[in-house]
Amino acid sequence: MIAIIGAGKMGEALLAGLLGTGHGPGDVLVTEPRAEHAAELRERYGVRTVPAAEAAGADALVLAVKPQDMVDLLDELNPHLGAGTMVISVAAGITTAVLEKHLGDGVPVVRAMPNTPALVGKGMTAVTGGRAAGADHLERAQELLRAVGEVEVVAERHMDTVTAISGSGPAYFYFIAETMVEAGVAMGMPRATAQRLVRQTISGASAMLGESGEHPVVLREAVTSPGGTTAAAVRELDRHGVRTAFTDAIEAARDRSRALSEG
Numbered sequence: 237m238i239a240i241i242g243a244g245k246m247g248e249a250l251l252a253g254l255l256g257t258g259h260g261p262g263d264v265l266v267t268e269p270r271a272e273h274a275a276e277l278r279e280r281y282g283v284r285t286v287p288a289a290e291a292a293g294a295d296a297l298v299l300a301v302k303p304q305d306m307v308d309l310l311d312e313l314n315p316h317l318g319a320g321t322m323v324i325s326v327a328a329g330i331t332t333a334v335l336e337k338h339l340g341d342g343v344p345v346v347r348a349m350p351n352t353p354a355l356v357g358k359g360m361t362a363v364t365g366g367r368a369a370g371a372d373h374l375e376r377a378q379e380l381l382r383a384v385g386e387v388e389v390v391a392e393r394h395m396d397t398v399t400a401i402s403g404s405g406p407a408y409f410y411f412i413a414e415t416m417v418e419a420g421v422a423m424g425m426p427r428a429t430a431q432r433l434v435r436q437t438i439s440g441a442s443a444m445l446g447e448s449g450e451h452p453v454v455l456r457e458a459v460t461s462p463g464g465t466t467a468a469a470v471r472e473l474d475r476h477g478v479r480t481a482f483t484d485a486i487e488a489a490r491d492r493s494r495a496l497s498e499g
């Protein structure tokens with residue numbers, strides 16, 4: 237039995253991803269304190285919603301509450317944990333040391349950082365194991381998360397960078413998409429047309445990146461005709477320091493993830 241505690245944006249994406257890839261609604265318990273949302277989840281997915289103390293007996297607990305709510309939740313779960321229950325936290329910044337401190341040293345914990353494309357089975361998750369997590373626990377966590385996309389095992393020191401790159405990463409693409417749509421509208425294009433062009437362009441570009449195995453520079457060069465339109469656009473991006481802005485943004489996300497571990 238898998239229990240998802242906190243079915244907000246990320247918890248629900250994992251729930252939907254798991255149910256879409258072979259897990260039945262009877263295999264998953266959900267804890268969600270917002271009563272109205274809990275009712276929607278029961279209706280939409282056919283899962284059972286239960287209090288945290290009951291969910292704590294599942295074989296694998298996936299904790300998807302906000303980092304700021306995590307310590308209270310860990311303290312609430314601690315007395316109810318089943319023997320051998322593995323705990324997977326997806327919270328940004330919450331270290332395996334914090335999880336162990338509040339759950340007990342012998343509890344196998346895995347810190348994971350997924351992203352919302354898990355909802356459509358295209359997630360990217362990085363995982364790292366705590367002190368009591370053996371190879372079998374890490375394998376079980378990977379197997380569970382592979383249901384919603386790809387999984388990479390990383391050293392814990394990289395987890396804040398993972399959060400900044402793949403955890404928050406989808407938002408950067410939506411930001412670009414939003415900007416491209418608005419640019420089209422500003423130039424007089426009907427909004428629906430701009431949205432269609434941008435949606436298919438970004439999903440086509442992503443598919444090429446994913447399927448070709450080419451470095452992004454090679455793919456960008458193939459679009460950049462000598463003396464043409466793309467070169468003119470890229471020159472403007474460079475003039476405005478967009479590369480530096482992106483690097484600074486990703487560093488800010490990494491630093492925020494670090495700060496969240498300090499409470």
Ligand SMILES: NC(=O)C1=CN([C@@H]2O[C@H](COP(=O)(O)OP(=O)(O)OC[C@H]3O[C@@H](n4cnc5c(N)ncnc54)[C@H](O)[C@@H]3O)[C@@H](O)[C@H]2O)C=CC1
Pocket residue numbers: 241242243244245246247267268269270288300301302303305309326327328349350351352403404
């Ligand atoms: N949204 C994203 O793209 C990603 C989020 N995460 C992590 O997932 C966690 C949740 O983030 P979001 O889903 O964006 O936030 P959210 O605010 O949408 O979801 C949090 C959920 O937890 C519930 N909750 C609060 N206290 C609870 C408790 N004591 N027991 C059970 N449920 C409780 C809330 O009602 C809410 O549904 C965060 O720790 C975040 O760092 C990780 C990767 C990506």
Ligand SMILES: O=C(O)[C@@H]1CCC=N1
Pocket residue numbers: 328399403404
């Ligand atoms: O914004 C956040 O804090 C979470 C973690 C990664 C993506 N969303």
